[in-house]
Amino acid sequence: xxxxxxxxLLASINQDRLWQRxxxxxxxxxxxxxxxxxxxxxxxxxxxxxxxxxxxLVGWATARGFEVSQDAIANLYIRRRGTESSRAPIVTGxxxxxxxRGGRFDGIYGVLAGFEVLEALEDAGIATVAPVEVVAWTxxxxxxxxxxTMGSMVxxxxxxxxxxxxxxxxxxxxxxxxxxxxxxxxxAPITRPLPGVVGGYVEAHIEQGPRLEAAGARIGxxxxxxxxxxxxxxxxxxxxxxxxxxxxxRRDALRSAHAVVSALYDVTxxxxxxxxxxxxxxxxxxxxxxxxxxxxxxxxxMRHPDKATLxxxxxxxxATITAAVAPCTATVRVTNASAPMVFDQQVVDRVxxxxxxxxxxxxxxxxxxxxxxxxxxxxxxxxxIFIPCERGVSHNEAEFATPQDxxxxxxxxxxxxxxxxxxx
Amino acid sequence: xxxxxxxxLLASINQDRLWQRxxxxxxxxxxxxxxxxxxxxxxxxxxxxxxxxxxxLVGWATARGFEVSQDAIANLYIRRRGTESSRAPIVTGxxxxxxxRGGRFDGIYGVLAGFEVLEALEDAGIATVAPVEVVAWTxxxxxxxxxxTMGSMVxxxxxxxxxxxxxxxxxxxxxxxxxxxxxxxxxAPITRPLPGVVGGYVEAHIEQGPRLEAAGARIGxxxxxxxxxxxxxxxxxxxxxxxxxxxxxRRDALRSAHAVVSALYDVTxxxxxxxxxxxxxxxxxxxxxxxxxxxxxxxxxMRHPDKATLxxxxxxxxATITAAVAPCTATVRVTNASAPMVFDQQVVDRVxxxxxxxxxxxxxxxxxxxxxxxxxxxxxxxxxIFIPCERGVSHNEAEFATPQDxxxxxxxxxxxxxxxxxxx
Numbered sequence: 001x002x003x004x005x006x007x008x009l010l011a012s013i014n015q016d017r018l019w020q021r022x023x024x025x026x027x028x029x030x031x032x033x034x035x036x037x038x039x040x041x042x043x044x045x046x047x048x049x050x051x052x053x054x055x056x057l058v059g060w061a062t063a064r065g066f067e068v069s070q071d072a073i074a075n076l077y078i079r080r081r082g083t084e085s086s087r088a089p090i091v092t093g094x095x096x097x098x099x100x101r102g103g104r105f106d107g108i109y110g111v112l113a114g115f116e117v118l119e120a121l122e123d124a125g126i127a128t129v130a131p132v133e134v135v136a137w138t139x140x141x142x143x144x145x146x147x148x149t150m151g152s153m154v155x156x157x158x159x160x161x162x163x164x165x166x167x168x169x170x171x172x173x174x175x176x177x178x179x180x181x182x183x184x185x186x187x188a189p190i191t192r193p194l195p196g197v198v199g200g201y202v203e204a205h206i207e208q209g210p211r212l213e214a215a216g217a218r219i220g221x222x223x224x225x226x227x228x229x230x231x232x233x234x235x236x237x238x239x240x241x242x243x244x245x246x247x248x249x250r251r252d253a254l255r256s257a258h259a260v261v262s263a264l265y266d267v268t269x270x271x272x273x274x275x276x277x278x279x280x281x282x283x284x285x286x287x288x289x290x291x292x293x294x295x296x297x298x299x300x301x302m303r304h305p306d307k308a309t310l311x312x313x314x315x316x317x318x319a320t321i322t323a324a325v326a327p328c329t330a331t332v333r334v335t336n337a338s339a340p341m342v343f344d345q346q347v348v349d350r351v352x353x354x355x356x357x358x359x360x361x362x363x364x365x366x367x368x369x370x371x372x373x374x375x376x377x378x379x380x381x382x383x384x385i386f387i388p389c390e391r392g393v394s395h396n397e398a399e400f401a402t403p404q405d406x407x408x409x410x411x412x413x414x415x416x417x418x419x420x421x422x423x424x
Numbered sequence: 425x426x427x428x429x430x431x432x433l434l435a436s437i438n439q440d441r442l443w444q445r446x447x448x449x450x451x452x453x454x455x456x457x458x459x460x461x462x463x464x465x466x467x468x469x470x471x472x473x474x475x476x477x478x479x480x481l482v483g484w485a486t487a488r489g490f491e492v493s494q495d496a497i498a499n500l501y502i503r504r505r506g507t508e509s510s511r512a513p514i515v516t517g518x519x520x521x522x523x524x525r526g527g528r529f530d531g532i533y534g535v536l537a538g539f540e541v542l543e544a545l546e547d548a549g550i551a552t553v554a555p556v557e558v559v560a561w562t563x564x565x566x567x568x569x570x571x572x573t574m575g576s577m578v579x580x581x582x583x584x585x586x587x588x589x590x591x592x593x594x595x596x597x598x599x600x601x602x603x604x605x606x607x608x609x610x611x612a613p614i615t616r617p618l619p620g621v622v623g624g625y626v627e628a629h630i631e632q633g634p635r636l637e638a639a640g641a642r643i644g645x646x647x648x649x650x651x652x653x654x655x656x657x658x659x660x661x662x663x664x665x666x667x668x669x670x671x672x673x674r675r676d677a678l679r680s681a682h683a684v685v686s687a688l689y690d691v692t693x694x695x696x697x698x699x700x701x702x703x704x705x706x707x708x709x710x711x712x713x714x715x716x717x718x719x720x721x722x723x724x725x726m727r728h729p730d731k732a733t734l735x736x737x738x739x740x741x742x743a744t745i746t747a748a749v750a751p752c753t754a755t756v757r758v759t760n761a762s763a764p765m766v767f768d769q770q771v772v773d774r775v776x777x778x779x780x781x782x783x784x785x786x787x788x789x790x791x792x793x794x795x796x797x798x799x800x801x802x803x804x805x806x807x808x809i810f811i812p813c814e815r816g817v818s819h820n821e822a823e824f825a826t827p828q829d830x831x832x833x834x835x836x837x838x839x840x841x842x843x844x845x846x847x848x
Contacts, residue, residue, distance in 0.1 A: 209668025226667065230713060241818055242702035242725040243650065244633025244792030247694070249816075254703055258689070261682055270671070278666035279678055280715050282708040289654060289704045289723035291819065299713035301666040368668030392673075394665055395715065 005357045006418050012120035013414060015407040021060075021112045022406070025096070026104040028053040033397035040397025041104055045097040045139035046074075046178035051185045053096045053108075057136060058187055060115065064122055071192035073161045074182050075151045076136040080118045080128075083424050087130035088199030088380070090421040092117065092413060095140030095151070095372060102141070103399020105206045105389060105406075111136050113204040113410040117417055129422035130199055137372045138179075145175045147336075152372035156379055157195030200420045201382040202347065203373040204409045206401050210392030212363060218408050219362040220386030221352045224343045225374045226276070226366045227307055229314035230336035231300040233321060235260065237328040240292040250292050254284055256328035257296040263324040267316055268302070275313065276303040276368060299335075305366035307340050340366070341374045347383030347420070354415035360408055385412050429781045430842050436544035437838060439831040445484075445536045446830070449520070450528040452477040457821035464821025465528050468568035469521040470498075470602035475609045477520045477532075481560060482611050484539065488546060495616035497585045498606050499575045500560040504542045504552075507848050511554040512623030512804070514845040516541065516837060519564030519575070519796060526565075527823020529630045529813060529830075535560050537628040537834040541841055553846035554623055561796045562603075569599045576796035580803055581619030624844045625806040626771060627797040628833045630825050634816030636787060642832050643786040644810025645776045648767045649798045650700070650790045651731055653738035654760035655724040657745060659684065661752040664716040674716050678708055680752035681720035687748040691740055692726070699737065700727040700792060723759075729790035731764050764790070765798045771807030771844070778839035784832055809836050 028050075029043030043049040054076055058068050061078040069077045079089065094110025114134035121132065137155070142148025145167045153159045165176035183190055207213075212220050237253035261279065268277040278301040285295040300317065304310040318332040348364075355362045365386070367373075373384050387409040390400040452474075453467030467473040478500055482492050491503040503513060518534025538558035545556065561579070566572025569591045577583045589600035607614055636644050661677035685703065692701040702725040709719040724741065728734035742756045772788075779786045789810070797808050811833040814824040 207668060208665045209670075210673055211668075211670070214673070228667070239820060240634075240816065241632045241793055242704055243652070243700055243727050243794065244631060244635075244818070245700075245816055246633075246635070246697045247699070247701060248697045249634050249638070252702075254706060255689075258682065258685055262686065265679075265682070273670045273672045275671070276667055276669075277671060278676075278714065278716055280666060280708075280713045280717060281711045282678060282706070282717075283711070284704075284706040287705045287707075290702065290725050291704050292702055293704060293706075301714050303667050369665055370667065392664065392669055394668070396663060 006415055008124045009120055009126055009414050009418060010411050012124040013116060013407060013410055015403050018112060018116045018406055018410060019403045021115070022104055022108065024056065025053055025108050025112065028056065029098065031101065031397060038398045038400060041098045041102050042100050043096065043098045044100065044144035045141065046144070046182045050097055051182055054136065054182070054186045057111070064119060066118060068188040069191045070183060070186060070188045071194050071196065072190060073151050073154045073194070074138045074179055074186065075155055076186065076188060077192055078115065078118065078134040080121060080132050082128045082131040082421060084129050085131070088197050089131040089133040090417055091133045091135055091198045091201045092203060092417055093135035093137065094203050094205055095137045097139055097141045099141055099143050099395045101397055102395060103397060105399055105401045106208065106394050107140055109206055109401065109406060110204045113406065113413050116410050117414045120414060127424040128418065129424055132417055132421050140372055144169045149370065149372055149375060152375035154194055155196040156375040158375060161194070196379065198376060198380045200347065200380050201373060201376040202351070202385065202413060202416050203371060204385045204413045205371060206389040206394060207386040207392065208389060208394035209368050211365060212386060212388035213392060215363055216361060217363045218360045218388065218405060219355045219412055221348060221355060221362050221364045222343065222367050222384035222386055223348055223364060224305060224366050225341040225370055226303045226305040226368060227310045227340035228301065228303045228336065228338045228370065229310060229334060231317055232333055232335050233298050233300065234331045235296040235325060235328050237294050239286065239294040242290040242292055245292060251327045252292045253296045253328050254293040256325050257298065260321050260324045260330065263320050264317070267320050268313060274304060303368065305340050310340065338370070341377055343377060343383045344381035347381045350416045350419050351383050351385055351412060354412045357415070358411055385409050430839055432548045433544055433550055433838050433842060434835050436548040437540060437831060437834050439827050442536060442540045442830055442834060443827045445539070446528055446532065448480065449477055449532050449536065452480065453522065455525065455821060462822045462824060465522045465526050466524050467520065467522045468524065469563035469565065470606045474521055475606055478560065478606070478610045481535070488543060490542060492612035493615045494607060494610060494612045495618050495620065496614060497575050497578045497618065498562045498603055498610065499579055500610065500612060501616055502539065502542065502558040504545060504556050506552045506555040506845060508553050509555070512621050513555040513557040514841055515557045515559055515622045515625045516627060516841055517559035517561065518627050518629055519561045521563055521565050523565055523567050523819045525821055526819060527821060529823055529825045530632065530818050531564055533630055533825065533830060534628045537830065537837050540834050541838045544838060551848040552842065553848055556841055556845050564796055568593045573794065573796055573799060576799035578618055579620040580799040582799060585618070620803065622800060622804045624771065624804050625797060625800040626775070626809065626837060626840050627795060628809045628837045629795060630813040630818060631810040631816065632813060632818035633792050635789060636810060636812035637816060639787055640785060641787045642784045642812065642829060643779045643836055645772060645779060645786050645788045646767065646791050646808035646810055647772055647788060648729060648790050649765040649794055650727045650729040650792060651734045651764035652725070652727045652760065652762045652794065653734060653758060655741055656757055656759050657722050657724065658755045659720040659749060659752050661718050663710065663718040666714040666716060669716060675751045676716045677720045677752050678717040680749050681722065684745050684748045684754065687744050688741070691744050692737060698728060727792065729764050734764065765801055767801060767807045768805035771805045774840045774843050775807050775809055775836060778836045781839070782835055809833050
């Protein structure tokens, strides 16, 4: 696919404005970082900081004459009208909530890049056929109310709002109550239907990984979202006195867990380094230096873009654990599973064409992380645009992307959205 | 060494009385166990429960006409006079405090077995040359105020009471304040000197391990206390997103810790199964399922009865860790070290002779756990007597020893103490 670049639109994209918007948003939930220009953000879903960020976005949108609205799970929409009001909107966006020690780019970049496109369209006086919308999805991170991606999940009709009503945060606050307070505090009418209506979707996001930087690429043309399988493993042995019980007579849960992890590392070794295999939580009880542990609990996070490979490797996990755990015992359960998502080829092609036309070096790659785009893709053709982030660091105060990369991604987004929405 | 058994003394040892005393003491700090006859005890040092236990013991002693006294760290002494009051006392005893989820035998058995010997001496009308004393050492467990074995450490002149004054429990209570309250609440004069005076020492204790039961032995003739080396290891890597960061580009602290532990298991493999090697605490940060860990902290507890072997193996630990930890980094520090303690051969021989004379099957063995006897042995000839405990379970509500084994151990103790104190 080749693309004639929309020169007037691209010329209207304002790097300084885009950077300043990031700084303004980062004030809501600002936390110290490793140095002054690497400060972080802690802005959990439906907190005062999240509400303030929503209000700020609504204020900017209203000032530019865009239409604002919400749906029943507080997904927030900003619409610039098209010439055919009956056309389903071409949507872009991402989320505004962060991890507890998050950065200034994860999520919010996709919202602000989209908003910059709306402003640039306005500044350039370009009319689109379909409406172009920016959406801020509710609770992508899931750090306060689990699970994450609630907003896009409900938008896509995979869950009802009511299904999450009784989810509570660690302080005991109900999701339904925090939602009602957020809806009431946001000056936008609750008029949008659920499931949602969307003609096409493109989401800009930092990569949250090191591949673009390592390759010297400035854009990631995202082909899909890799599949994921999560496990929880519990290993049970028996406590014993570290001084008195011979090693050979123990049922040491940590020693068995060690043998299990060795076996898991062996079966998941991937010379191509495509499989992501992570043990992120690993708890040992009772945790006393002179007591042989009787319990280990650990998690497995496996991801791969190819369904057959993921299924084959993940299906082997329980038997691998069972075979290695003697003299202890193990239980294994799957706590999360998603098949690889392949984005619409036409959207992927449009993103690649725009990137090529802009002369930006790029990688064609799957997304390692899950994103709201994975749910929206169930309703309409969808895709994503990645930009590099420093050293691949994300979910960390030190998260950083350069103003130039933010602008590059926004320019690719603008060209792609314009092609999808149609110029009058 | 052969022994003429003191028949009248042994006949006076009263199994029912001894068992009832255990039940009475277990009321102070009683906690539920896995079944009614396996209830546990939570009696931390200087708590109301510990004070009540001390008061109960003083009451029993006073009723029998024994002399009670304390020293400045609240070690509690019960003396039955000898015919030569100038002779240093022959001492037995152990501790009355327990682990938070402790049992009804660890420590208190040594105190009650000693008290049973005093009562049996009284009942049998036997006069000893040297005084015979029972001591209840303060804070052997160290669960509330760290470290443990404070009482015997101070008795042996290894530390001053003042050295522990500012130690605080998790509620912020100072050791010195809890000590003062305990001394005031215990009806026994604070007249004993520190360091203490002792002519010889024998301590009865449950094995807290499975060896006697496995061997069908009823008595452990304890030759010493194995040496110990504790380490704390910190491994530092870098967090990364579990979905986006290729495994080959990670500095995964858990993966490095796994390689380190493999290397440690290799170098500490002992075909004779004499070395005790335990990783009891193992903490992984940040502990999120989809974040590559950046930090692992773990402890090593190594013990061996032979000094040269322990030194050789323990000295190899830091280099073993450093060699295996790439691409992460590690720091290793020794947090505790004690050389193997070898008990006085004459005391060991006396215990063995008494056991043989009673016709009890026995093992000659080092103690796997540390005990107050390890400190008292610095002042005078000392030894220990072990009895089996069910399945080796200790520091656990389910801890159990049979009335017959309690009695067997007390009979060996009585014969040993009498031989050491001398019969008039």
